[in-house]
Amino acid sequence: IGAASLLRVLHGAGFSSLTRSAEFYGLGLALGNGDVTLLELANGYRGLAAGGVWRAVEWRAVDPGRPIAEDRRFVSAGAAALVLDILADPTARIPGFGIETPFDFPFQAAVKTGTSHHFTDNWAVGVTGGFTVAVWVGNFDGQPMRGVSGVTGAGPLLHRAMLVTARRYAPSELPSPRAAGATRARICALSGLRATAGCADLDEWFLPGTAPRQDCDWHRDGAVVWPAEYVEWAEQNGRIEAASETAVRTTAAIKTAARGGGAQFQIVSPRAGDRYEIPPGMDPRYATIALRASTTPGDGAVRWFIDGRRVFESRWALMPGTHVVRAVTRSGATDETRIEVTSPRR
Ligand SMILES: [Zn+2]
Structure with a gap:
């Protein structure tokens, strides 16, 4: 964890445009504040589909005899499979993008979009077991496009390019978390801890040794008792309802205790x-x-x-x-x- 170790992984994944120091990028590196090329981006996603192994881009039309750099692993096969499983999950896109998106395909595909500051440009990458497509949309002079994001701009183009590519190259399956040793565990959708009877629960993949071991203690007697650090957020986002007055009181008591008593504010x-x-x-x-x-x-x-x-x-x-x-x-x-x-x- 940290900008320096993320930068090392990104260098391993072939993002050689990231020439500045980890301090220069800071934590924003995780959100994409480093400038990279579309080709690096496409090859990075291709590396995930190859189970976390980078491979040099080969320009077939040019100099076919030239020796190319050796493959190298930049993340574990398990990490690559989990990321792809998230990006290939159509239900995970609904909260952000709505029910109908340009990212639903008649074959398995992981998709990621990006929109730069002030809508200057946007991109979308689609990756399957057989091919990767990357699309960039923008003005070559850097003029911003008002209100055009990765979904509305590059998305529809990606959709068509993926379908056309699939006619020539078989999409085939992405690496599965199961094949990488992951197992399913039942967790609480709110706390991420092990689901108990009172939880809204879901199945999630976990690599060996990473599944939560503690039972959910947020759901108590039909109400949610928020840990102190989330109370303020929950209140501001209307997650603490008037109906669960008990929860508010219990939560407030925990909150006070967490601060060592007196200081409420x-x-x-x-x-x-x-x-x-x-x-x-x-x-x-x-x-x-x-x-x-x-x-x-x-x-x-x-x-x-x-x-x-x-x-x-x-x-x-x-x-x-x-x-x-x-x-x-x-x-x-x-x-x-x-x-x-x-x-x-x-
Ligand atoms: Zn729970």
């Missing part, structure tokens, strides 16, 4: 001592952080102050320097954290 974001860096080249309008605090019934609206100045939005645009973030509830409870923001490196 707490800043959740940013955390004390957090250090931020404004990413190089990023439009300052997008370099913002969330201002969030835990609230208990009766606290009312929270007022935010940064370095003594009132902030009216729920996000704050980062400014270089050390800052004091203070939150105040209507009932007068306060919390304060100190954060540090550094300028972009040049």
Whole structure:
């Protein structure tokens, strides 16, 4: 885990365009903030379908006799199979993309889309056991396309290209998690722990030694008891209903206990001592952080102050320097954290 080890895996997978340091990319590397070529992307996904083994791209029309680099493994066969199983699951796409998507094929295929900052460009990759198709959509001068994402832009093109390719090359099966040694386990869909009688449960693949061992303790007596770190999120997202008043009370008690008793009110974001860096080249309008605090019934609206100045939005645009973030509830409870923001490196 961490940007440096992810960068090593990506280098292993053939992304040689990623020439900067792990510190330069930071954790955003996991979300795709590194610039790569479409060919590297296609070959990376092909490597997953090959069970986690990178292979040099071969241009058949050019210099067929030239020796090519040796194959190398960049992830385990188990990890490759699990990623493909997720990307090939049509029901997993429904929450994000809806029931009908351009990514349903009459054969097994794993699909991933991407949309860059400000809709400058988007791409979609489809991979089967037999072939890989990668599509890029954008303006060559870098002009943004308003509201066009990987689903609406590259998606329909990928769909047609996959069907045409399947007429010439057999899609065949993707590597299965079972063949890589994974087994199915029944887990709680909410907590990810081992399902108990009260849980909404689902079957999930686990590689040897990775299945959860603890029984779910979130579902108790027909209600959800949220662990302290999720209470604030659950409240803001309407996951704690009025009907489950018991759950709220139990949860609130756990929350208080977790904080060592008295202190009910707490800043959740940013955390004390957090250090931020404004990413190089990023439009300052997008370099913002969330201002969030835990609230208990009766606290009312929270007022935010940064370095003594009132902030009216729920996000704050980062400014270089050390800052004091203070939150105040209507009932007068306060919390304060100190954060540090550094300028972009040049
Ligand atoms: Zn559960």
